[in-house]
Amino acid sequence: MHDVLIIGAGPAGLSAALWCDELGLDTLVLEQDEATGGQLSSIHNPIDNYPGLRAADGAEFRQRLIEHTKDCEFDLWTQVQIGSVDLKAKRVVLKSGEELQAIAIIIASGLRRRTLGIPGEAEFAGRGIIESGAKDATAVAGRDICVIGGGDAAAENALLLAEVCPTVTLVHRGKKLRARREFTEPLQTHHSVTIFPESRVLRILGNDRIEAVEIERAQAIKPFQMAVQGVLIRIGFAPNTEFVCAQLNMDDRGYVLVDSSQETSVSNVFAIGDVANPLAPTIAGAVGAGATAAKVIASRLKSN
């Protein structure tokens, strides 16, 4: 029996664990990945907006976070696969069969990048699917690239790649790009960039590596193939809430609804960080929510 079970060891989960430790709560953190830090491992640009601390990238920020929790006494299990969760009973059963019980549960499971689910997307991971324009620009220089998505992330990556690639084709479903003007203006005039609105990629094709994409355009009579050697997909994020979705009040996109204590619709179950913050997901917001949940739980346990 633990005081607190925390699901997810990104910035939110680690902040909650740090606070739980400081407040003397017996805490176990469950992380599905081998490494902690969550989305920090996908940040390849400098982090300049976290008050009081700058980092060259997410890896450096993560290192500092881990360093900070080094002397804490909470337990952390990585590569954990959750089998089932009973939030009312505060019970988590792992796929390994282990049963865990706590007084409070904190859900800090964050977001994942949305995928298209089209043929070729999974098959060409690491063989032409580009993880990040900031990280991979040198590796893909000289190749023709297709970027999928119409928001800031797609537009920003397309611009980065256009500096080193002969052609970058941006394919998006809307009539207009949703991205901020600071990205769309330079994109529209960049000699290497072609924008396909009202279009979608149906398949990614190739043998050992990506060789083409099949595109459907509103203006075209039938789908056509375009030769590319790389594809970068930025179509937004989805909250990791499938494992608890039937038990909690959520919005229509699957984000957990919480009150000002970060408490969910189930008593003594809290949700913190991006999983409960569809409007403004940030590291600062995530760590702040972790502190709030830990302090509320500690004061409840003290008064019981």
Ligand SMILES: Cc1cc2nc3c(=O)[nH]c(=O)nc-3n(C[C@H](O)[C@H](O)[C@H](O)COP(=O)(O)OP(=O)(O)OC[C@H]3O[C@@H](n4cnc5c(N)ncnc54)[C@H](O)[C@@H]3O)c2cc1C
């Ligand atoms: C490219 C990029 C750039 C960014 N730049 C900035 C920036 O400059 N400034 C800023 O403030 N923010 C930035 N962010 C956002 C920031 O990274 C997030 O707001 C922050 O990581 C949220 O932390 P979190 O702990 O809520 O979620 P996450 O970081 O998503 O961590 C969630 C953790 O939960 C784990 N998990 C999920 N499901 C389960 C499960 N069932 N069982 C166990 N574990 C599970 C995941 O593996 C992950 O480790 C950026 C994000 C990206 C992708």
